[in-house]
Amino acid sequence: MDGDYVIGGVFSIRYYEQTEMHNYTTIPEPHKCTGRIDTCELRYSRAMVFAIEEINNSTELLPGIRLGYQIYDSCSSVPLTIQVAVQLLNGLDQEFYTRDNCSQSGMVTAIVGESGSTSSISMSRIVGSFNVPQVSHLATCACLSDKQQYPSFFRTIPSDQFQADALAKLLKNFGWTWIGAVRSDSDYGNNGMASFLLAAQKVGICVEYSESLHRTYPRSRIQRVADVIRRSTAVVIVAFAAASEMRLLLEELLLQPSPPRQWIGSESWITNPKLLKFSFCAGAVGFGIEQAVIPGLKEFLLDLSPTKVAASPVLTEFWEKAFNCRLGKSAAIDERVCDGTENIRTLNNPYADTSQLRITNMVYKAVYAIAHAIHNTMCQDTNSTANCDKFTRIESKHVFTQLKKVNFSKNGYDVSFDANGDPVARYELVNWQKSESGSIEMVAVGRYDASLPVGQEFLINRNITFLGGEKQVPVSVCSDSCPPGxxxxxxxxxxxxxxxxxxxxxxxxxxxxxxxxxxxxxxxxxxxxxxxxxxxKPVEFISFDEVLGIILAAFSVAGACLAIITAAIFYGHRTTPIVRANNSELSFLLLFSLTLCFLCPLTFIGAPSDWSCRLRHTAFGITFVLCISCVLGKTIVVLMAFRATLPGSNVMKWFGPAQQRMTVVFFTFIQVLICAVWLGLSPPFPMKNLTTFKERIILECALGSAIGFWVVLGYIGLLAVLCFVLAVLARKLPDSFNEAKMITFSMLIFCAVWITFIPAYVSSPGKFTVAVEIFAILASSFGLILCIFAPKCYIILFKPEKNTKKHLMNKNES
Known part of the structure; x- marks a missing residue:
């Protein structure tokens, strides 16, 4: 249709280009499109005509200006697309009329199209050189946003970059990290999948396989892709493919079904109603262009009479195939002639289906965007009217400049372009759900708006069904999540x-x-x-509440009671010969020191504190020295007493009671001095032992100065060895005069206990170190009291007849 300004339109109305065999002897025939008509693409082209007629009838937009159009079929062929682009730039041949007005010649003002990304790329490289704006309704390749390569390209459909990001976020939202990928082997599929894989990698999604296919591939290639899907472990498949490629793949999978798969679709096929027949894809989820309502379009599409149809070769072909008849007189003998009774309203095909207008609205908006750009170039708005000078000639570059600035709303949908020529990305989240009748239908379950803040782009407002019609989200991971721990x-x-x-x-x-x-x-x-x-960590120490602590405390108290009872027995029989003969003063002092020795372990039980740490080691050292000093004194007394019985010996006057007391005080004072120096320089202190056991804390007393501890212990050992040596020397003296054998046994036990204590102490872990020390104290104390005092108590209590001076002087018979 002619007009003051002509808009070009390029659509893929047919599927294939006719293949010609060239013999190089004649001029090749022009390229032709063949194959069946894509009724959706036919609707797009008719929507362009509808929009132009609506604009021509408008009094607000381009008043007094008539737009024309030139619409071509490229049949998705790059060579034909280039041919069409050149034709649109050259314009129609000049035709002169006798009237004043003449038809416009030269290039078109702007172009709507193409439907595919690959064809749009080829066209944009040509028309961009002449600053002719191209507004695509369906080319979504993210590469077309590059203004260096495609400076005059605009589109009303969002870039695949936004869709790729949205798909990656959708997968992440449902926890799908192990997926398969299928794409069209075209600019749309390859670039879209590349954008998606990059976005998926950023959110931690992995791809098991990535396969490509094209409608021109041999069936063996399609079969190979289907076999990869059947053998894969990924439950979720992301398909960034055109509807024609998806149809071929799904038909192949239908022959030999694969295990259930969750399909995630790109806009190109997820909203294609022709693919809903594949019931095994129930539960498919993907993003589609927002639905729209275009008032008056349905009536326009259905307003076809045989006269209007005959004026267009494409409509003629569509009409004849739809009603299986021939228009005109060219019908063959066996063909039915269209008689004019055909009613397009009775047809059931996508051409007249306006229930889900998506891409059609993109065409509609593209035409209006170009019209607004022309309006802003040649019209001046004053008050509520617009004055347009139809005789002002404008060039396409002026329209290109104004197209960058358009910003209007039509039918409730905003139209504008960013610096890359892209619109604001808004999608519907589409889900293929089974209806009550068992058929598959597309249901809008949410939306995605890329203009919203991060994290708020998704809005899911309806329940989603997944593979097999289940509401439970399927799991698609290579490895199950690692639990905490x-x-x-x-x-x-x-x-x-x-x-x-x-x-x-x-x-x-x-x-x-x-x-x-x-x-x-x-x-x-x-x-x-x-x-x-x-x-x-549990804190560990020997406490009075645990069995070990109770047992040790019981033995400690029992030992102290035994010492006190022994002292009471000795005190009650203090006038008897056996008590008097064994140096009663040193015996009572020894029993007192043994009582302290038995009570000393009580300071080792319980949580360590500053005072208990200082007290336990010093009390242990001093009481044991006091004890050994008493034993040493008794041993010396035995030796001196025997020496005193020798003729001419006067030794006992040098080791009388006063000297015995001084000996005990002297030896004990040395230990007190050692303990004082230890406490003054580096005393023991409570600490948390975190190294012996990793899983628990040992509360113990650090020695402060290990030297101080071993000096205290060594001094006790020195006195014990000295006492043992003296007792051994006196062991063969007559039993009537001494207790040397008993002291020898007690010192033997004492030394054995403390010699074995050292390795046991060093090697015992945790609280058992303290237990070993307590055991050594109790064992050595019991050894002393039992070896030295048990025989005497036995005689006092059970053999009183032996507790006589005559018996002790060996005057009674044995």
Whole structure:
């Protein structure tokens, strides 16, 4: 249709280009389109005509200006698209009329199209050189946003970059990290999948396989892609493909069904009603262009009479195939002639289906965007009217400049372009759901708006059904999530989504799912058995509440009671010969020191504190020295007493009671001095032992100065050895005069206990170190009291007849 300004239109109305065999002897025939008509593309071209007629009838937009159009079929062929682009730039041949007005010649003002990304790329490289704006309704390749290569390209449909990001976020939202990928082997599929894979990688999604296909491929290639899908482990498949390629793939999968798969579709096929017949794709989810309502379009599409149809070769072909008749007189003998009774309203095909206008609205908006650009170039708006000078000639570059600035609303939908010529990205989230009748229908379950803040782009307002019509979200992962307490270790040679779950090492935890690392607990904390939480370590020490503490305390008190009872027996029989003969004063002092020795372990039981740590070691050292000093004194007395019985000996006057007391005080004072220096320079102190056991804390008394401890212990050992040597020397003296044998046995036990104590003390772990020390104290104390005093008590209590001076002087018969 002619007009003051002509808009070009390029659509892929047919599927294929007719293949010609050239013999190089004649001029080749022009390229022709063949194959059946795509009724959706036919509707797009008719929507362009509808929009232009609507604009021509408008009094607000381009009043007094008539737009014309030139619409071509490129049949998705790059060579034909280039031919069409050149034709649109050259314009029609000049035709002169006798009237004043003449038809416009030269290039078109702007172009609507093309339907495919590959064809749009080819066209844009040509028309862009002449600053002719091109507004596509369906070319979504993100590469077309590059203004360096495609400076005059605009589109009313969002770029695939936005769709790729949305698909990646959709997968992440449902926890699908292990997917298969299928794409069209075209600029649309390859660039769209590349954008998607990049976005998916950023959110941690892995691809098991990525296969491509094209409608021109042999069937063997399609079969190979289908076999890969059947053998794969990924449940979710993302298909960035055109509807024609998806139809071929789904038909192949229908022959030999694969395990259930969750399909995630790109806009190109997920909203195509022709593919709803594949029931095994029920539950498919994807993004589609927002639905729209275009008032009056349905009536326009159905307003076709045989006269109007005959004026257009494309409509003629469409009409004849739809009603299986021939228009005109060219019908063959066996063909039915269209008699004019055909009613297009009775047809059931996508041409007149305006229930889900998506891409059609993109065409509609593209025409209006060009009209607004022309209006802004040649019209001046004053008040509420517009004055347009139809005789002002404008060039396409002026329209190109104004097209960048358009911003209007039509039928409730905003139209504008950013610096890359892209619109604001808004999608519907489409779900293929089974109806009650068992058929598959498209249901809008949400929306995606890229202009909203991060994290708020999604709005899901209806229930989604997944593969098999189930409402439960399927699982598609290479490896199950690693629970807290484990960490991920990648499997060699596989993507990052394939990993093994390794338990955290001892002392470390992970408290999140799919943790990459485990981290150690702080010093005073330890993991639980599952190793996902740090708990305070149990504090361990010998307490009065536990069995070990109770047993040791009982023996300690029992030993002290035994010493007191022994002292009471000795005191009650203090006038008897056996008590008087064994140096009663040193005996009572020895029993007193043994009582302190037995009570000393009580300071080792309980939680260590400053006073208990200082008291336990010093009290132990001083009381034992006092005890050994008394034994040493008794041993010396025995030796001196025997020497005193020798003729001419006067030794006992040098070791009388006063000297015995001084000996005990002297030896004890040395230990007191050692303990005082130890406490003054580096005293024992309570500490938390975190190194012996990793999983618990040992409360113990640090020695402060190890030298001080071993000097105290060594001094006790020195006195014990000296006492043992003296007792051994006196062991063969007559029993009537001494207790040397008893002292010898007691010192033998004492030395044996403390010699074995040293390695046991060093090697015992935790609180058992303290237990070993307590055991050594009690064992040596019981050894002394039993060896030295038990025989005497036995005689006093059960053999009183032996407790006589005559018996002691060996005057009675044995």
């Amino acid at each position: 484990t960490r991920k270790v990648l499997q060699k040679g596989k993507p990052i989504c394939c990993y093994d779950c390794i338990p955290c090492p001892e002392g470390e935890i992970s408290n999140t799912t799919d943790s990459l690392d485990c981290f150690p607990c702080t010093e005073e904390f330890w993991p639980n058995e599952e190793r996902h939480t740090c708990f305070p």
